[in-house]
Amino acid sequence: MIDLNGNTVRVEKALYDLSLLDFIRDHALLKGTKYGCGQGLCGACTVHLDGAAQRACQLSMSEVLGRNVTTIEGLSALTDGDGLHPVQQAWITEAVPQCGYCQPGQLMTAAALLSENPVPNDADIRAGMNGNICRCGTYDRIRRAVARAARET
Amino acid sequence: MENIVRNISIDRRKFLINSGWLAAGLTVLTSCKGVFAVLPTTANPEIEDGLSWVQLMPDGRIRFLCPRMEMGQGAPLGLSQIVAEELNLEQSQIECVSPASNQSPPFKMTVGSESIALFSEPVSRGAANLREHLRQQAARETALPIGQLKDATGGFDAVGRFIGYGELVPAEVTLLMPEQNDTVAQYFYTRAEARRIVGKSWRSPDLENIVTGKTIYSRDVSLPGMLYGDVIRPPRFDATLVDAKDIGAEAMPGVEAVVIDTSNSLLGVVAKSPLLLADALKRIEPVWRFGNSTASADELEVTRYRARDDFEHTLVDEGNSAANDVISVRSVSANYTTSYMAHAAMEPRAAVAWVTEENVKIWCGCQDPYFIRGRIAALLERDEEEVVVHPLRMGGGFGGRILSQPAEEAALLSARVGRPVGVQWDRETEFQHNYFQPKFSHAIDSGLDAKGKIAYWRHDFVSSPIIFGLVPRGLAPILDTFIADKGTARGARMPYQVGQQRVRYSDIRTEVPTGAWRGLGAAPNTFAIESMMDELAFAIGEDPLTFRLAHLAGAGGHMEPLATVLRRVGDVSGWGRSTPKNRGRGVACAIYKGQTHVAVVADVAIDHGERQVKVLRLWCVQNCGLVVNPDQVENQVLGNLMWGCGMALEEKLTISDGIANERNFDGYNILRHNEAPEAVIKLVKTARAKPLAVGEAAFAPAVAAIANAAFAASGKRPRALPFDYDSLYA
Numbered sequence: 010m011i012d013l014n015g016n017t018v019r020v021e022k023a024l025y026d027l028s029l030l031d032f033i034r035d036h037a038l039l040k041g042t043k044y045g046c047g048q049g050l051c052g053a054c055t056v057h058l059d060g061a062a063q064r065a066c067q068l069s070m071s072e073v074l075g076r077n078v079t080t081i082e083g084l085s086a087l088t089d090g091d092g093l094h095p096v097q098q099a100w101i102t103e104a105v106p107q108c109g110y111c112q113p114g115q116l117m118t119a120a121a122l123l124s125e126n127p128v129p130n131d132a133d134i135r136a137g138m139n140g141n142i143c144r145c146g147t148y149d150r151i152r153r154a155v156a157r158a159a160r161e162t
Numbered sequence: 163m164e165n166i167v168r169n170i171s172i173d174r175r176k177f178l179i180n181s182g183w184l185a186a187g188l189t190v191l192t193s194c195k196g197v198f199a200v201l202p203t204t205a206n207p208e209i210e211d212g213l214s215w216v217q218l219m220p221d222g223r224i225r226f227l228c229p230r231m232e233m234g235q236g237a238p239l240g241l242s243q244i245v246a247e248e249l250n251l252e253q254s255q256i257e258c259v260s261p262a263s264n265q266s267p268p269f270k271m272t273v274g275s276e277s278i279a280l281f282s283e284p285v286s287r288g289a290a291n292l293r294e295h296l297r298q299q300a301a302r303e304t305a306l307p308i309g310q311l312k313d314a315t316g317g318f319d320a321v322g323r324f325i326g327y328g329e330l331v332p333a334e335v336t337l338l339m340p341e342q343n344d345t346v347a348q349y350f351y352t353r354a355e356a357r358r359i360v361g362k363s364w365r366s367p368d369l370e371n372i373v374t375g376k377t378i379y380s381r382d383v384s385l386p387g388m389l390y391g392d393v394i395r396p397p398r399f400d401a402t403l404v405d406a407k408d409i410g411a412e413a414m415p416g417v418e419a420v421v422i423d424t425s426n427s428l429l430g431v432v433a434k435s436p437l438l439l440a441d442a443l444k445r446i447e448p449v450w451r452f453g454n455s456t457a458s459a460d461e462l463e464v465t466r467y468r469a470r471d472d473f474e475h476t477l478v479d480e481g482n483s484a485a486n487d488v489i490s491v492r493s494v495s496a497n498y499t500t501s502y503m504a505h506a507a508m509e510p511r512a513a514v515a516w517v518t519e520e521n522v523k524i525w526c527g528c529q530d531p532y533f534i535r536g537r538i539a540a541l542l543e544r545d546e547e548e549v550v551v552h553p554l555r556m557g558g559g560f561g562g563r564i565l566s567q568p569a570e571e572a573a574l575l576s577a578r579v580g581r582p583v584g585v586q587w588d589r590e591t592e593f594q595h596n597y598f599q600p601k602f603s604h605a606i607d608s609g610l611d612a613k614g615k616i617a618y619w620r621h622d623f624v625s626s627p628i629i630f631g632l633v634p635r636g637l638a639p640i641l642d643t644f645i646a647d648k649g650t651a652r653g654a655r656m657p658y659q660v661g662q663q664r665v666r667y668s669d670i671r672t673e674v675p676t677g678a679w680r681g682l683g684a685a686p687n688t689f690a691i692e693s694m695m696d697e698l699a700f701a702i703g704e705d706p707l708t709f710r711l712a713h714l715a716g717a718g719g720h721m722e723p724l725a726t727v728l729r730r731v732g733d734v735s736g737w738g739r740s741t742p743k744n745r746g747r748g749v750a751c752a753i754y755k756g757q758t759h760v761a762v763v764a765d766v767a768i769d770h771g772e773r774q775v776k777v778l779r780l781w782c783v784q785n786c787g788l789v790v791n792p793d794q795v796e797n798q799v800l801g802n803l804m805w806g807c808g809m810a811l812e813e814k815l816t817i818s819d820g821i822a823n824e825r826n827f828d829g830y831n832i833l834r835h836n837e838a839p840e841a842v843i844k845l846v847k848t849a850r851a852k853p854l855a856v857g858e859a860a861f862a863p864a865v866a867a868i869a870n871a872a873f874a875a876s877g878k879r880p881r882a883l884p885f886d887y888d889s890l891y892a
Contacts, residue, residue, distance in 0.1 A: 027437065031436075031437065035435070035436060035437075038384065039375075040375070040378070040381075040382035040384070041374070041375020041376065042375070043379075043381075043508075043509070043557075044381065044510065044586075044588075045508055045509075045510070045589065046589040046826050046827050047588055047589055047826075048589070048826055048827075048828070050826055050827040050828055051508065051827050053508060080375070081373075081374065081375035082374070082375050084374075085374065093370075093373070093374070097373040097374065100369070100372075100373045101365065101369045101370060101373060104363075104365055104366070104369065104793050104794075104797065106234070106366075106368075106369060106372045106373070107234030107235070107236070107558075107797060107798075107801060108233055108234030108507070108508065108509070108555070108556060108557045108558045108559075109234065109368070109372035109377055109555070109557070110379060110507075110508040110509040110557025110558060111508045111557075112372055112373060113372075113373075113375045116373060134835075135835050135836045136836065138835040139834050139835045139836045141835070142508065142827060142832060142834060143508070144506055144507055144508045144558050144560075144832060145234050145508075145558060145801045145804075146800060146801035146802075146803070146804025146805060146808075146833065146838070147797065147800065147801065148804060148833070148835050148838035149800055149838065149840060149841050150797065150800065151835070152835075
C-alpha cells in the first residue's frame with residue numbers, strides 16, 4: 010500500500026518492480042506527473058515522497074511501500090482552505106508557463122524547497138531548482154514566482 | 163449588405179456540423195482551399211479565412227476556432243484578444259478551441275513566428291464582420307436606425323436598452339458570406355490608441371490547468387480499450403527494413419499483434435500494457451539494409467567548397483564584388499561553425515490512433531494537423547476525408563513537430579488491430595529519430611577602407627536544406643537541383659551598408675535528417691555575421707556598437723529602426739562603462755524575417771577558478787510592431803534569450819556511424835537554472851500599425867552577443883559553437 014494524495018492505494022506484488030512514475034500514470038491514471046527523460050535528469054516527474062522532492066522515474070514501487078506520495082494533483086491539498094498552493098498561485102500571477110509540460114515538476118520542487126527553506130535567497134532558489142529543466146526558458150519567471158510564493162506565504 | 167447564406171454546399175456545411183453546429187447559431191464561413199497532399203501546409207491565410215473561425219454560440223458567447231497550434235507561444239491567447247477587441251468581449255465571453263482537422267478548412271502550419279503577424283488580419287476581419295452583422299440584426303429587431311446601436315460589452319446599447327449577442331442568435335444555422343472588399347471597420351486597426359483589449363496582458367485561461375496538472379498533452383490521452391504499441395526503429399539514418407522474424411513476441415501473454423510491414427519499413431508490437439512492449443520487441447529479429455547515395459555530414463566544410471569555388475546559390479552580389487581592385491587598408495578573414503542541434507522539447511512525442519473501417523482518428527500534438535492527415539491517409543491508402551486529426555497542446559514545438567512520427571506508427575499498428583493504439587516515444591528516441599538543425603560552416607572575408615568603413619564583404623557558407631529537409635527521398639534530387647533553401651539562408655543577408663558584398667551558399671543534403679528548428683538559419687548566420695562585425699571593429703579599435711551604427715547610417719534611413727534598438731540597448735545596459743577584469747560586454751543585432759528589429763547586450767564573466775564561462779545578464783530591446791499581449795511577448799523574448807545561452811554554450815549533437823550519439827540530457831545539454839542569466843527586456847513603442855514576428859526574433863542576436871562578450875572578457879574569439887572555458891583557452 011501507499012498513500013497517494015491522501016488515499017490509501019493497494020499495490021499488487023506484480024507491480025513492485027514498476028517505477029513510481031509508471032504506477033502513477035498508468036495505474037493510478039494521474040497524468041499530471043510527466044515523463045521527461047526516464048533517467049532522473051530533467052525533473053519533469055518530480056513528486057513528494059514523505060514531503061521531500063523525488064524523481065518518480067527513479068523509484069520502484071517496492072521502495073515506496075508504506076510511504077506518502079503527493080503528486081501535482083494533490084499539491085493544493087497541502088495548504089489550508091480550498092485554494093491553490095501558494096506556488097501554484099504565484100505561478101499564475103507571474104504567468105510563468107509557456108508550453109507548461111515541465112511545470113508540474115517545477116512546482117513540486119519549488120513547494121518542497123519552500124517547506125524546507127521558507128525564505129530562500131536567489132542562490133538558494135537557483136540551487137534548489139537546478140535539477141528541473143525548462144526548455145522554453147522560463148527560468149527567470151520561475152525564480153520570481155518562487156520568491157513571490159515565499160513572500161506571500 | 164445582405165450576406166446571409168443558407169444554401170451552402172455540403173462541403174462547407176460539414177465543417178460546421180463537425181464543430182457542433184447542429185442547432186441554432188451563427189457563424190461566418192469561407193471557401194475550402196485545396197492543399198497538395200503530403201506536403202506541409204504552406205498557403206498563407208486569405209483575408210476571408212477568418213470568417214470560418216468565429217462562431218456565435220446559442221448562449222451568446224463567442225467560440226473561436228483558433229487556426230494556430232499551441233506549443234507554449236501563446237498565439238491562441240493573442241488572437242482571442244483580437245476577436246474580443248472586434249466584438250467587445252470580456253475574457254469570459256470567448257472560448258478558444260483548437261479545431262479538429264474536420265472542423266476547419268486547412269490552415270497554414272504553425273511555424274515562422276507568424277501566428278499573430280499573419281493571422282491577426284483575417285481573424286480581425288472575421289470577428290468584425292460578425293459584429294456588424296449582429297448590429298444589423300439588432301437594428302431589425304428594435305426597428306431602430308443602425309446608427310443608434312452602439313457598441314457595448316457583449317452586445318449593443320440600443321438607446322439605453324442592452325441587447326446581448328445571445329438575444330441575436332438566429333433560430334437556424336446561419337452562415338455569413340461577406341461581400342468582396344467590404345468596408346467593415348476593423349477596430350484592431352481603426353481604434354489605434356483607443357484599443358480596449360489589444361495591448362493588455364490577458365492571462366491565459368490554460369494557466370490554472372497547467373499548474374494543477376490537468377492539461378492534456380498527447381501522452382496523457384487515454385481511451386477505453388486502448389492498447390499500446392512500440393516500434394523497432396532503424397539503427398542508422400540510412401537503414402531500410404528488409405525482413406524480420408518473430409522469435410516469440412506474438413506468443414507472449416498480453417501481446418495482441420506483431421506487425422512486420424516492410425513496405426512501410428515498420429516493425430512493431432501491440433500489447434495490452436505499455437510495460438510489455440520492451441520485452442516483446444526483443445523477440446523480433448530485424449534485417450536491415452544500409453546505405454544510400456547522400457553525402458556524408460563530414461562534407462559540410464566551407465573550405466572544401468571554396469577550394470573548388472563551387473557554391474550553388476548566390477544570395478547577394480552587389481557593388482561589382484568580382485572586381486579585384488577593392489582598396490582596403492585592413493582585411494579580416496575568419497571561419498565560424500555551428501553544430502547539429504536537437505529540439506529537445508520537454509514532452510517526448512506521443513500519439514494515439516484509432517483506425518476502423520469507417521474512419522481514422524488521430525490524437526497528437528503537431529504543428530501541421532493537415533500535413534499529418536495527408537501523410538496518414540497516404541500511408542493507410544485512405545481518403546483524406548476519412549482521417550480526422552485532433553490536435554493537442556504541445557509540450558514545446560520549436561519546429562520539431564511538423565511531423566508526428568508516433569501518429570504514423572500508431573496508425574499502422576491500429577490498422578492491424580482495429581482498436582485505439584497509443585505510441586509514446588521515450589527520450590532516447592526523441593533525441594535520435596527526429597530531424598535536426600543542420601550544422602553550418604561559414605567563411606567571411608572582409609576589408610576596411612581608410613575611413614574605417616567596410617569596403618567589401620564576402621561570405622560563403624555550407625549547410626543542409628531546412629524548409630525542404632523533409633521532402634521524400636525520391637523527390638529530393640530534383641528539388642535540390644532547382645531550389646535554394648530559404649530557410650538555410652534565413653538571416654544571411656546582413657543589414658549593414660558596405661562597398662561590395664557577395665553572399666553565396668550551398669544547401670547539401672546529407673545522411674542526417676534536417677528540418678525546421680527555432681529560427682531556421684537565423685541564429686547560425688547571425689552568429690557568423692555579428693562575430694565578423696565585432697572582429698572588424700576590434701581590428702581598428704572602434705567601439706563595436708558605434709561601428710555598427712556607422713554602418714547602418716545613410717541609405718535613405720531605412721535601417722533607422724535597427725539603429726534605434728541598438729542605441730536603446732546601449733542606454734538600458736549602460737554600454738561603454740568599464741568592466742572588471744575577466745568580465746566583458748558584447749553586443750549584436752539583427753532583423754528577423756525582414757521585419758522585427760532586435761538588439762542584445764550580454765554581460766559575460768570568465769571564472770578561471772571554476773574554469774567556466776558565465777552569462778550574468780542579458781539586455782534585449784525589440785521592435786516587433788504592435789504588441790497584442792505584452793506579457794506573452796516578453797515571455798517569448800525571455801525564452802529566445804535563454805536559447806541564445808544554450809546555443810552559445812551548451813548545445814551540440816554529434817553523429818557517428820549514421821546515428822546521433824546523444825541520447826538524453828546528460829549527453830545533450832540544455833540550459834539549466836544555475837546557468838540562466840537575468841534578463842532585462844524592453845519592447846519599443848512604435849508607430850507601426852501591425853504586429854510582427856516574435857517567437858524566434860531575439861534568439862539570433864542573443865547567441866552572437868554572448869560570443870562577443872566572451873571575447874571582450876577573455877580576448878579569445880569563440881568561432882565554433884558551442885564554446886566553453888576549455889575550448890576558449892585551448
